[in-house]
Every structure is written in structure tokens, then in C-alpha cells.
Amino acid sequence: MGIFIEDYNVSGADTVALEDSIMQKGKQVTAGSKILDNFVSPFNATVVDRLLDGGFKISGRTVMDEFGLLKLSHDDNNTPSGAVRAVSEGISAYALCNDLFGRYREEAPQYDCCYIHPTYGTVSRYGLIPLASSLDQIGIVCRDLSQGFGLLSHLAGKDPKDGAMFPDSKYCYGKTDEKITLGIPRSVIEKADADTRESIMDFINKFSSTDIDLEYFDLYSQVMYILSSAEISNNLSRYDGIKFGYRASGYTDIDDLYTKTRSEGFGLDAKLTAIMGAVVLSKDHYGPYYEKAMKIRRLIKESINFDTYDVIVLPCKISDDPYENLALYSLAPLAGLPSVSFSYKGYGIQLVAGVKKENLLLSTWEVSMA
Amino acid sequence: MKYETIMGLEVHVELATKSKLFCACSTEFGSDVNENVCPVCAGMPGTSPMVNRKAIELAITAGLLTNSEISPRITFDKKNYFYPDLPAGYQLTQLFAPICKNGWVEIETDAGKKKINLVQIHLEEDAGKLIHDDWMDTTLIDFNRASVPLIEIVTRPDFRSAEEVVAFLEKLRSLLSFADVSDCKMQEGSMRCDINLSVREKGSDKLGTRTEIKNMNSLKAIAAAISYESQRHIDALETGEEVLVQETRRWDDSIGATFSMRGKEDATDYRYCPDPDIMPVFIDDEWIDAVRSNLPETAQDKFIRLTQKLGLPEYDSEIITRSKNLSNIFDETLQYYNNPKEVANWIIVELLSIAKGDNKGEDDVRIDCQKFAKLIELVDGRTINRNVGKKILSLILEEGIDPVEYVEKNKLGMINDTSLISSTIQEVLSENPKALEEYKAGSKKVHGFFVGQIMRKLGGKANPQIINKLLTEALKEI
Numbered sequence: 045m046g047i048f049i050e051d052y053n054v055s056g057a058d059t060v061a062l063e064d065s066i067m068q069k070g071k072q073v074t075a076g077s078k079i080l081d082n083f084v085s086p087f088n089a090t091v092v093d094r095l096l097d098g099g100f101k102i103s104g105r106t107v108m109d110e111f112g113l114l115k116l117s118h119d120d121n122n123t124p125s126g127a128v129r130a131v132s133e134g135i136s137a138y139a140l141c142n143d144l145f146g147r148y149r150e151e152a153p154q155y156d157c158c159y160i161h162p163t164y165g166t167v168s169r170y171g172l173i174p175l176a177s178s179l180d181q182i183g184i185v186c187r188d189l190s191q192g193f194g195l196l197s198h199l200a201g202k203d204p205k206d207g208a209m210f211p212d213s214k215y216c217y218g219k220t221d222e223k224i225t226l227g228i229p230r231s232v233i234e235k236a237d238a239d240t241r242e243s244i245m246d247f248i249n250k251f252s253s254t255d256i257d258l259e260y261f262d263l264y265s266q267v268m269y270i271l272s273s274a275e276i277s278n279n280l281s282r283y284d285g286i287k288f289g290y291r292a293s294g295y296t297d298i299d300d301l302y303t304k305t306r307s308e309g310f311g312l313d314a315k316l317t318a319i320m321g322a323v324v325l326s327k328d329h330y331g332p333y334y335e336k337a338m339k340i341r342r343l344i345k346e347s348i349n350f351d352t353y354d355v356i357v358l359p360c361k362i363s364d365d366p367y368e369n370l371a372l373y374s375l376a377p378l379a380g381l382p383s384v385s386f387s388y389k390g391y392g393i394q395l396v397a398g399v400k401k402e403n404l405l406l407s408t409w410e411v412s413m414a
Numbered sequence: 415m416k417y418e419t420i421m422g423l424e425v426h427v428e429l430a431t432k433s434k435l436f437c438a439c440s441t442e443f444g445s446d447v448n449e450n451v452c453p454v455c456a457g458m459p460g461t462s463p464m465v466n467r468k469a470i471e472l473a474i475t476a477g478l479l480t481n482s483e484i485s486p487r488i489t490f491d492k493k494n495y496f497y498p499d500l501p502a503g504y505q506l507t508q509l510f511a512p513i514c515k516n517g518w519v520e521i522e523t524d525a526g527k528k529k530i531n532l533v534q535i536h537l538e539e540d541a542g543k544l545i546h547d548d549w550m551d552t553t554l555i556d557f558n559r560a561s562v563p564l565i566e567i568v569t570r571p572d573f574r575s576a577e578e579v580v581a582f583l584e585k586l587r588s589l590l591s592f593a594d595v596s597d598c599k600m601q602e603g604s605m606r607c608d609i610n611l612s613v614r615e616k617g618s619d620k621l622g623t624r625t626e627i628k629n630m631n632s633l634k635a636i637a638a639a640i641s642y643e644s645q646r647h648i649d650a651l652e653t654g655e656e657v658l659v660q661e662t663r664r665w666d667d668s669i670g671a672t673f674s675m676r677g678k679e680d681a682t683d684y685r686y687c688p689d690p691d692i693m694p695v696f697i698d699d700e701w702i703d704a705v706r707s708n709l710p711e712t713a714q715d716k717f718i719r720l721t722q723k724l725g726l727p728e729y730d731s732e733i734i735t736r737s738k739n740l741s742n743i744f745d746e747t748l749q750y751y752n753n754p755k756e757v758a759n760w761i762i763v764e765l766l767s768i769a770k771g772d773n774k775g776e777d778d779v780r781i782d783c784q785k786f787a788k789l790i791e792l793v794d795g796r797t798i799n800r801n802v803g804k805k806i807l808s809l810i811l812e813e814g815i816d817p818v819e820y821v822e823k824n825k826l827g828m829i830n831d832t833s834l835i836s837s838t839i840q841e842v843l844s845e846n847p848k849a850l851e852e853y854k855a856g857s858k859k860v861h862g863f864f865v866g867q868i869m870r871k872l873g874g875k876a877n878p879q880i881i882n883k884l885l886t887e888a889l890k891e892i
Contacts, residue, residue, distance in 0.1 A: 067460045075459075086453055089460065171460040178690030207462045207691055274687055278492055281503025282457045286555070302496060325494070325685035334687060 047126045048104040059103040060095055061130040063141035067171040068092055075173040076108040079283040079309030081290040089171020090203045098198035103136040112175050113313040114145040124151045131157050131185045138195050139185040144175050146373025149385040150360050152185055153392030160184040160192045163400050164380035165210045168203030176275035179377040189409045193217035220403045226253040227353030235362035243391035259347040263340055268374035270324050270337040277321025345379045350398045355408050360385055360392025419644040421611045422571035426564050427596045428604040429472045435539045435563035436463030447556045455561035457501030462691045469563040472595045473513045473537050474705045476565055479589045482517030484702050490692045494685040499542040507538035509686045521581040530582050531570040540564050576640040580633050588713040591738040600631050613647035623658035629665045639665040643672050724754040733762050737776035750787030760790050764807055785810050789817040799828050829876040839888050842867045
């Protein structure tokens with residue numbers, strides 16, 4: 045797999061690669077799916093306009109998993125994603141992407157990059173091909189978190205075209221002098237391998253810390269999977285071969301057009317997710333699955349109150365099974381919290397802070413790097 | 415009667431907003447195909463619906479007019495189904511937190527007054543329109559209507575007769591059109607009604623099998639469909655030849671019968687869920703009060719004003735307040751010429767008869783009220799006679815002429831000259847000896863004949879009162 049679908053051949057410290065889910069006027073944008081073959085975006089995503097206004101250059105459009113879905117159908121291809129490669133190989137200074145299931149957050153530290161997942165509702169999703177609307181969040185792959193937050197300050201701020209945003213028009217990202225206390229979920233960290241644990245303990249020792257219990261952690265993946273499947277199946281239903289994108293040939297009637305177009309246009313993960321989403325939203329399953337997952341999501345949000353700690357420390361990997369690892373990456377999107385992931389002494393660490401508390405993440409990182 | 419019919423309604427009303435429910439596209443009727451479409455209402459990825467506050471205000475207005483509770487917090491939900499006229503693959507509607515609940519509307523039929531209870535009123539978006547192109551043998555889609563705001567008014571099963579249904583829809587149309595919530599035109603589809611109907615033996619407390627009837631586009635069709643469908647249910651219960659199933663049936667107006675639609679309703683699971691892109695909208699008392707204080711006069715208020723303050727007969731007031739359009743014409747014309755009785759008269763007698771001749775309904779008559787007022791004043795002030803006035807009214811409607819200029823230019827001013835009229839009377843009497851004989855023999859009809867002849871000689875411009883008076887005198891002398 046290459047890095048770019050389309051390479052604009054620019055270089056420099058102000059270059060930003062766009063994941064193929066971020067719309068650019070006049071460009072073919074497919075979100076890694078055949079179903080959007082020949083879809084030419086009629087407008088720029090708000091983040092693209094803001095990048096250009098900030099004097100940044102777009103370096104290209106990076107390859108991605110179909111719509112950024114969780115890959116349960118495993119391939120043996122172990123190459124990193126286009127966005128992470130573009131930054132780690134020095135082709136682009138930054139990359140923007142939508143990391144719902146943790147692929148970029150897990151990969152970035154492995155390739156000596158960092159990832160910023162901003163607070164939900166601070167960066168416009170207008171022009172982001174949606175995956176799961178209540179969880180989607182444009183994030184940044186970068187080499188250095190202080191530079192990454194510098195870029196974020198150009199992107200974040202209310203956009204009237206995205207209905208689910210905070211009212212702040214601008215955010216200032218910088219170090220704080222607040223004394224930071226880490227929250228340590230020991231039972232989660234213990235699941236990581238010995239080397240990772242050692243690196244995390246070393247990191248923790250630089251701060252004051254307190255042990256915390258991540259209530260419902262065992263349910264994170266399930267809640268994430270149920271809610272995201274439901275929203276993804278909604279969002280995929282607009283791809284029907286009628287108005288834009290791919291349309292199969294040789295159909296006999298409208299149902300045949302839908303069936304053929306979707307059979308040929310969607311990959312296996314998209315099909316599985318659409319079906320799973322339809323199941324959890326169906327009459328008999330809405331209550332026991334979707335509604336229950338919504339309730340647990342609320343409980344998860346309420347359980348993370350940052351009253352005796354400022355930043356939660358998590359490993360970036362606890363298993364080879366993507367579904368188990370998903371728990372690590374579910375907290376931030378489910379609770380709408382900001383997170384960063386980066387490499388500390390060769391091992392991935394993820395930090396999660398309270399809503400709009402990105403500055404605590406930046407400060408923690410800076411202290412640890414000193 | 416052994417059986418009773420039990421009905422509940424789902425009424426869709428298109429809101430009279432300038433823009434669509436979730437984007438800035440125009441809602442104008444009659445635009446070019448796909449002229450009013452943007453990435454949001456075309457269901458493109460990457461877009462986010464932004465709720466139209468005017469649509470919410472109109473729904474609050476509908477709620478206030480129907481004595482409903484207005485919800486302090488509303489949300490929008492996705493109703494999922496696949497059809498080419500639905501761009502996103504789901505319709506945005508309100509399942510979990512509708513804007514209005516538990517309202518009621520009072521209706522009046524020959525059987526007396528009755529309260530019809532409403533379950534709820536919710537906001538939702540309309541779908542596009544499929545157009546079959548026979549020439550190309552293909553189906554095309556017009557998305558102009560996609561995402562136009564609707565309210566759906568859901569009643570309890572409180573109806574027992576077609577008269578009640580029709581009275582309810584007329585009342586609803588009056589309430590909503592007078593408040594500019596909607597123009598409520600069934601023919602144009604801005605008001606649509608589905609009927610849930612079942613039949614049971616009188617006195618039974620068990621409900622019979624329910625069918626839903628769709629596709630009636632006039633009150634007449636609704637009454638006919640109810641009558642047909644009730645009879646079909648009764649026949650099935652009586653003879654047992656047909657087994658009733660819960661289904662949706664389509665009314666065919668040309669055949670006068672209902673037909674089963676494909677079992678779509680029962681097979682579909684709409685997989686409702688909240689739309690996370692639309693934040694809940696909060697409706698506080700301040701907002702509701704602001705809407706309430708801007709509520710325009712209802713038809714009922716206006717009826718009282720016309721009869722009590724302006725002294726119009728109930729019959730005239732009833733006709734004028736039956737239509738928002740007529741009552742607008744009445745009010746505006748009155749501003750230019752303040753004679754309620756004459757204005758009402760000209761609207762009811764002259765304007766409506768011309769409209770009827772042109773196959774136009776009360777809601778479709780359009781007239782320049784300032785010119786209309788001038789015309790009424792000319793007749794009322796005896797500058798022209800009524801017949802000339804009627805002709806000028808047609809010319810105002812057809813060519814937009816100014817009545818004062820027209821009368822001057824064409825010298826249509828009324829002839830009040832008694833000596834000219836007297837000599838014309840003598841001419842006519844001497845030219846028609848046979849008619850005069852008939853008059854002498856006692857035929858009073860001939861009087862009218864003479865008036866017509868005299869008027870004709872005077873170019874239709876003579877003052878009819880003077881003709882009458884002088885003619886009566888002349889005939890007495892004979």
C-alpha cells in the first residue's frame with residue numbers, strides 16, 4: 045500500500061496531508077471505498093479552508109481503511125496507514141485524519157509520531173465523510189505535540205456549518221503552570237506487556253499520581269461497537285448509487301440497483317458494520333442493545349470526573365486482538381474527551397484529559413520529555 | 415345502525431417557511447427541477463443539518479392553536495428506509511421528543527360540538543419527487559421538495575363519521591392558514607391526510623382490524639374513501655367472505671375504491687434513532703410567549719369582528735372567514751374604502767362568481783385591492799352603474815386597468831339626466847306598441863323588458879333607479 049492516493053508533491057514544515065475522508069473542492073474523495081468512486085467534492089471541508097487561510101500547504105490525500113472502519117476482517121498487511129507513514133517518513137509535516145477506532149493513535153507512537161485527538165465539538169466536522177457522527181473527530185498526526193497543537197490552534201473554533209460544536213470561536217493551546225496529578229488505572233495498565241508497563245511506570249514517576257478505577261472498562265469496547273455500528277449504518281445508507289458515487293451496471297429495478305451497487309461498492313467491513321448497525325437499531329434489539337449502550341455511555345461519561353486527578357494514563361496496546369484494544373481508544377470518543385498518544389522511551393502512552401483541557405495534555409507531555 | 419366506524423388521522427401540513435428545514439434552500443413551489451438543492455438536502459456526506467428556527471416557531475404556533483403542550487426540549491430522529499426520493503437514506507423526524515403533545519380541537523357538525531384529541535404534533539422533512547419520463551422510459555428525481563418542513567398532526571381515534579373528519583380538516587385548515595402556518599391546499603399537497611379506520615359492533619369495547627387509507631387529495635375524496643372503506647369492513651364482518659388484514663390501502667379517486675398497497679408497512683422496521691448531529695433545541699416560556707403575542711386573528715375572531723363590530727350578516731361573514739385569502743382581500747379593500755357591507759357584497763356576489771367562471775377557488779382569487787376599492791367607490795357614489803362596474807371588475811382582473819382612469823377615458827360615467835332619460839322612455843314606448851299592449855293587459859314582466867331597451871339606447875350607462883322611477887310614472891299615465 046502506498047501513502048498517497050493523490051500526491052501534490054509539495055514539501056516543507058508547513059505541509060499537511062489529508063486522509064481521504066476530508067473533502068476538498070473539485071477533488072475526488074472516496075474515503076477508501078469503491079462506493080464513492082467518481083465522487084468529486086463540491087466544497088472544501090472547514091479544516092481545509094482553515095489550513096489554507098493559515099498558510100499551510102496540502103501535501104496530498106492519504107490512503108485509508110474503508111471509511112476508517114474497525115478492521116475485524118484481518119489482512120496480513122502490516123504496513124502502517126498512509127497518514128502515519130506520510131509524517132514518519134518526513135514527506136509531510138502533519139496529517140489530518142478521523143481516528144474512531146484507534147488505528148492512528150496506536151500506530152503513531154510505533155513510528156515515532158504523536159497523535160492529537162481534540163475535544164469533541166472543538167474542530168468542525170463539516171466536510172469530513174462521516175463514520176459515526178457522535179464519535180467522529182478530526183485529529184492530527186505530528187512529530188512533536190507542541191507543533192501539533194500549534195496547527196490545531198488554526199483549525200479549532202466554532203463553525204456555523206457543524207451543528208454540534210462548542211460556541212468558542214478560538215482556542216489557545218499552551219503549557220500551563222498547574223500542578224498535574226495523573227490518574228493511574230492500574231488494572232488496565234497491568235494488561236500491557238512487561239516492557240510497556242515498565243516504561244509507563246517510569247513516566248508516572250515524574251509526576252504526582254493517584255490510583256483510579258475505570259468503572260465499566262470491560263464494557264467500553266461493546267458500547268463503542270454497538271453505538272458506532274448503529275451510527276455507521278445510518279451514515280452509509282446515503283450511498284445507494286442514485287445521486288453520487290458508484291452505481292453498478294446491469295440492474296433490473298430499483299431493489300436490484302441497490303443490491304448490486306452495495307454488493308460491489310462496499311467492502312466486507314462496511315457490510316458487516318451496516319448489518320450489525322441495522323440489527324442493534326431494529327425494533328426488538330433497540331432496547332437491549334442500542335438504548336442500553338447509550339445509557340452506559342452516559343454512565344461512562346459521569347464516571348470520569350477528574351476530581352482527584354487531571355490526566356488519565358493508558359497504554360496504547362494491551363492485546364493483539366483489535367476488539368480488545370478498542371477499549372483503550374473508546375474512552376476519548378465516548379466521553380468526548382481530548383487525548384494524545386506518543387512514544388515514551390520506545391513505548392506508546394496515551395493521555396486523556398477533561399473537556400477542553402488540551403493544555404494539561406501538552407504540559408504533561410512537555411514535563412515528561414524534559 | 416349496528417356498526418360504528420372508528421377513525422384516527424395523521425395529517426401532514428407543509429409549513430410556509432421561506433427556506434427548508436435543515437438548510438438555506440428555498441421552498442418555493444414551481445421552481446425549475448432541482449433548482450433548490452444544496453449538499454445538505456441532497457444528503458451528501460460531510461454535511462450537517464442546521465435547524466430552521468422559523469419552522470419551529472410555526473410548529474409552536476400550530477401547537478398553541480390546537481391547545482397543545484409545547485415541549486421544553488425537542489430532538490430530531492432518523493427514520494431509516496431506502497427509497498430514491500429520500501437522499502440520505504433516512505428521514506429526519508421526531509419520535510422521542512415531539513414538539514407538541516396532548517392538544518385538542520373543537521369541531522362542530524350537525525350532531526353538535528365535539529372535542530378531537532391530538533396525540534402529538536411533530537416536525538419532519540418532506541421527501542423529493544419521482545418523475546417518470548415515458549419518452550426516455552426512466553425515472554428521474556426532483557429534490558426541490560426534499561427537506562421542506564412539514565408538521566404531522568396525529569389524532570386519537572376520536573372520529574366516528576366522515577362529517578367529523580371533514581369538519582376537523584376544515585377547522586385545521588382555517589386555524590393554520592389564518593395564522594400563516596401553511597396554505598393548507600389539499601390539491602397541491604400542502605395538506606395531506608391519512609386515515610386509520612376500523613369498524614366494530616356498537617357497544618363493543620374491542621377494536622376491529624385497522625386499515626390505513628392514503629392518497630385522498632380533496633375533502634370530497636376523503637368522505638368517499640371513508641364511506642367505501644367502512645362499507646368494505648362491514649361487508650367483511652357480515653359475510654365473512656373477505657378477511658380483513660391490517661394494511662395500508664390506496665384510494666383511487668377515478669374508480670372510487672381502495673386497493674391494498676404492497677405490504678410495505680408491516681415489513682418495514684424503520685430503525686429509529688436520534689440524530690447526533692442535531693443538538694436538542696430548547697423552547698423556553700419566553701419564546702412561546704413571543705410566538706403567542708404574535709398570533710394573528712383566527713377565523714373565529716374575525717367572524718366575531720365582522721358580525722359584531724362591522725355589522726355584517728352572519729352569512730356574509732361566514733363566507734369571508736372561510737378562506738384566509740378572501741378575508742385578506744376584505745381587510746385590505748376596507749383599508750382603501752371603508753364600507754364593509756358593500757365590500758363584502760362585491761366579494762361574495764361579483765368577485766366569487768367571476769372566479770367560479772374561471773374555475774378558481776376562494777383561495778386562488780387574486781385582485782389589486784386598491785383598484786377593487788376604487789371600483790366599489792365609483793359604483794357606490796353613483797358615478798357608474800353596477801353593470802358597468804361588473805365589466806370593469808373583469809377588466810381589473812384580466813388586464814389590471816385602473817377603474818377611475820378607465821371610466822374617464824371611456825366616458826362611462828352614469829347618465830342622471832332626467833330629460834334625456836324621459837325622452838328615451840317615450841321613444842322606447844312608441845317603438846314597442848305590442849309590448850305596451852301586453853303591459854296594459856296586465857303583464858308586469860314587460861316592465862323589465864322596457865328597462866333593458868332603455869338602458870341599451872343609453873349605452874348601458876344610465877342610472878337604473880332613475881329609469882325605474884320615470885318609467886313607472888310614464889306607464890301610469892298611459
